[in-house]
Amino acid sequence: MPRLTRLTPDTAVGASRGLLADLVSRHGRIGDMVSTMAHSPAVLGGYLQLSRAMKRAKLDRGTGERISIAVQTLQGCGLCLDAHVSAARARGVAEEEIERARAGTSADPAIAAIIALALQVYREPASITDEQVTALREHGYSDREIADVVGVVALNVLTGAFNLLAGLTPENDAGA
Structure with missing residues (x-):
């Protein structure tokens, strides 16, 4: 309720x-x-x-949805998780990849690395290392895409935390 x-x-x-x-x-x-x-x-x-x-983020929307799924799985907002799973499906993300995103990873090493960064931004951003950022660049991510991860995580923290505080769940949602 x-x-x-x-x-x-x-x-x-x-x-x-x-x-x-x-x-x-x-x-x-x-x-x-x-x-x-x-x-x-x-x-x-x-x-x-x-x-x-x-x-307007440079980060691929399908990758952004996988990050959102990983963050919302940890944060526990069912309303957000359902919305991001639906958005990932609409972007053609395979069911296996959606399940991997729920587990905080991907079969694609580059996507797994950016999801790992996002989860680290969520959990403990002070522990991010130069080597991690270098590895993301080696996977082909630009500085802009790496920076976009913080925005994706921040938006998920805002929406998920708000929904949890307000008691909004998939069962009582009238539409996003």
Whole structure:
């Protein structure tokens, strides 16, 4: 059961009212996470800005979805995990690779290395070494793609932690 109520453009106040009205006018409806985030204009605005910014990431979207699956498996947000598994499937990621991502790896050594970095960013970023970054470059990743990993992880921490706090689960979601 959700811990926080959903807001609408009519029930939201301040900056959240305008943000929700704009989203509804452009998309027709908004999901539970976004409507619940509207309790905090700062959180909602930050989420929307980071989400838009990460759409311009250089990191391959299929790889980004695998990173998201690995992070959400650890973080425990079923709502996010379901969304990222669906997005990975839509991008043509094979079921075996989705299962490997849940385990924090991939059959492709380059993708396994970038997932490992993402999990390290999530767990203990202070332990990242120069050798790891060099190895990622040797796998063909650019500095921009390596930096994008932090953005993917940050977006997942934000959405997953928010959903867990708000009590949003796949069972009570009305759409993302």
